[in-house]
Amino acid sequence: MTLPAPAPLALTMGEPAGIGAEIAAAAWRLLRATGPAFVLLDDAARIAALPGGCPVERVATPEDAARAFPQALPVLHRPLPAPAVPGRPDPANAPAVIAAIAEAVALAQAGRVAGLVTNPIQKATLYAAGFAHPGHTEYLAELAGTGRPPVMLLACPSLRVVPVTIHLPLRRAIETLTTGAIVETARITAEALRRDFGIARPRLALAGLNPHAGEDGTMGTEDAAIVAPAVAALRAEGIEARGPLPADTMFTPRARAGYDAALGMYHDQALIPIKTLDMDGGVNVTLGLSVVRTSPDHGTALDIAGTGRADPGSLVAALRLAAEIAANRARAA
Numbered sequence: 001m002t003l004p005a006p007a008p009l010a011l012t013m014g015e016p017a018g019i020g021a022e023i024a025a026a027a028w029r030l031l032r033a034t035g036p037a038f039v040l041l042d043d044a045a046r047i048a049a050l051p052g053g054c055p056v057e058r059v060a061t062p063e064d065a066a067r068a069f070p071q072a073l074p075v076l077h078r079p080l081p082a083p084a085v086p087g088r089p090d091p092a093n094a095p096a097v098i099a100a101i102a103e104a105v106a107l108a109q110a111g112r113v114a115g116l117v118t119n120p121i122q123k124a125t126l127y128a129a130g131f132a133h134p135g136h137t138e139y140l141a142e143l144a145g146t147g148r149p150p151v152m153l154l155a156c157p158s159l160r161v162v163p164v165t166i167h168l169p170l171r172r173a174i175e176t177l178t179t180g181a182i183v184e185t186a187r188i189t190a191e192a193l194r195r196d197f198g199i200a201r202p203r204l205a206l207a208g209l210n211p212h213a214g215e216d217g218t219m220g221t222e223d224a225a226i227v228a229p230a231v232a233a234l235r236a237e238g239i240e241a242r243g244p245l246p247a248d249t250m251f252t253p254r255a256r257a258g259y260d261a262a263l264g265m266y267h268d269q270a271l272i273p274i275k276t277l278d279m280d281g282g283v284n285v286t287l288g289l290s291v292v293r294t295s296p297d298h299g300t301a302l303d304i305a306g307t308g309r310a311d312p313g314s315l316v317a318a319l320r321l322a323a324e325i326a327a328n329r330a331r332a333a
């Protein structure tokens, strides 16, 4: 008996002036023989014209994409209103960028793609065009949320991190940090580590907010007042959690061996370690959605767009991880 081929993944265009198109073409070259198959939602004419690009096939449906993938990069043609000039984002293209994300979600919700992988967006350009969400994570929660907060997890082979607060100014992140938010983020993380990553008994490490995790209250009170009660509540629920740990020593190789995911209290506390360790292999996964979503960990890289210097490693890892999570969820269903 021949098993049906898994549905392809949907890859969104991201910022047309960024490196998304060139890393999509490079990822296709690397994955065409092995998969996972994906279909790109973008302007097919501009993809076909990329210098050093790849064969392109305009497809009408994701189902056609699975057939076309070994021979050519399948593209669901979504024309851009303005030319894509490397390094120079144009807000006129913002509606097409946003529409591609919404369409990929709809395809995933209908089961026509196995999940979505998003190319990076230029956030300020979308804001200038009226986009009201800090980033994909929050927009996806509106489109495909489950009633729980979206959680951003970044993963590479040697580390997984989760920021409890995401795209907030640092002052606001500290003001809004609560024990309840930490507990809910940790719960969602533990569930995802079990279901999506196959870790039967996940171990979580929670960073303190202040230097030295507050040094017994002499360097800040939030560690004892907010983080420590969250750790106690998680342990009472049977989740293996430790902390608050001093953030400056919890990412050493020895410390990393003791946990499956580290929770940082704010964006940079969690993301600096993983981007420093593995910028080209890190993957961003949104937890707490009804669909599978991953993305490369990097941004639009406007400074090198169009030069051919962009590394496709993180996108390839994002495509592979999305396929793996989709397969794990299908097995568990």
Ligand SMILES: NC(=O)C1=CN([C@@H]2O[C@H](COP(=O)(O)OP(=O)(O)OC[C@H]3O[C@@H](n4cnc5c(N)ncnc54)[C@H](O)[C@@H]3O)[C@@H](O)[C@H]2O)C=CC1
Pocket: 019, 023, 119, 120, 121, 122, 123, 124, 136, 284, 295, 296, 297, 298, 299, 300, 301, 302, 303, 304, 309, 310, 311, 312, 313, 314
């Ligand atoms: N998921 C998403 O949509 C994300 C979007 N962004 C957005 O991207 C824009 C630019 O952000 P930045 O902080 O400048 O970060 P960035 O990741 O775009 O660039 C930082 C540095 O890394 C280099 N770089 C990034 N990706 C690379 C690759 N694949 N190969 C080789 N070099 C690479 C760039 O050339 C640059 O020097 C911002 O608007 C930001 O909001 C940033 C992160 C994720």
Ligand SMILES: NCC(=O)COP(=O)(O)O
Pocket: 134, 135, 136, 137, 138, 271, 284, 295
């Ligand atoms: N710094 C990570 C990041 O900006 C990811 O944002 P998004 O996936 O929510 O768009």
